[in-house]
Amino acid sequence: MPQFVPITQDGLADLLADRVRALPGRRLIAIDAADAAQPAAFARRAAERLRGTGRSAEVVSLHDYVRPASLRMEFGREDEYSYRTAWFDYDAVRREVVGALREQGRWLPALWDESADRSARAAVRAAPADLVLFLAGPMLLGRDLACDLTVRLDLSEAALRRRTPPDEHWTIPALLRYDRENPEIPTFSVRWDHPDRPALSRI
Secondary structure (H helix, E strand, C coil), rough: CEEEEEHHHHHHHHHHHHHCCCCCCCHHHHHHHHCCCCHHHHHHHHHHHHHHHHCEEHHHHHHHHEHHHHHHHCCCCCCHHHHHHCCHHHHHHHHHHHHEEEEEEEEECCCCCCCCCCECCCCCCCCCCCEEEEEEECCCCCCCCCEEEEEECCHHHHHHHHHHCCCHHHHHHHHHHHHCCCCCCCCEEEEEECCCCCCCECC
């Protein structure tokens, strides 16, 4: 059974910064969590912490890599299977973020504007030689994204239900099933029921 030790969000960001120091060059870190855990917010905090050490760091939100609404909602607006398999464009993430970063020294910060349901029209960016990209969003682990480090912000089912807005409760079965079936073990697993009092797993 894993044991958990208290940690602060800044402490977790510092832990990531320490690990990244041993990883020169361009790197990719996944912050995997349900939207209710606000993974992009923590990713921005960690990126800011890294910049304070002199390392280049940026954040990509998985919600900027959704598929068009016609594909996401082909089987209805609240289809659990679609949310797990068709909502986010993981192929595009592999192509425009992971592969582009590693093979071409560039990256695309956004592909699709979710609210406007149109191309984000974002410009490709050149990646500094020391860039650390944080990829933040739900259901990232187990997607063959070849990240250098992975962080899982875990919510219990009760916390997930409490922190998810009512109009998004239909996503909860998909998230719970993903949790049960995903085989990938993160580099860092963190209990996130109370974000002001997280706890780090020590296996």
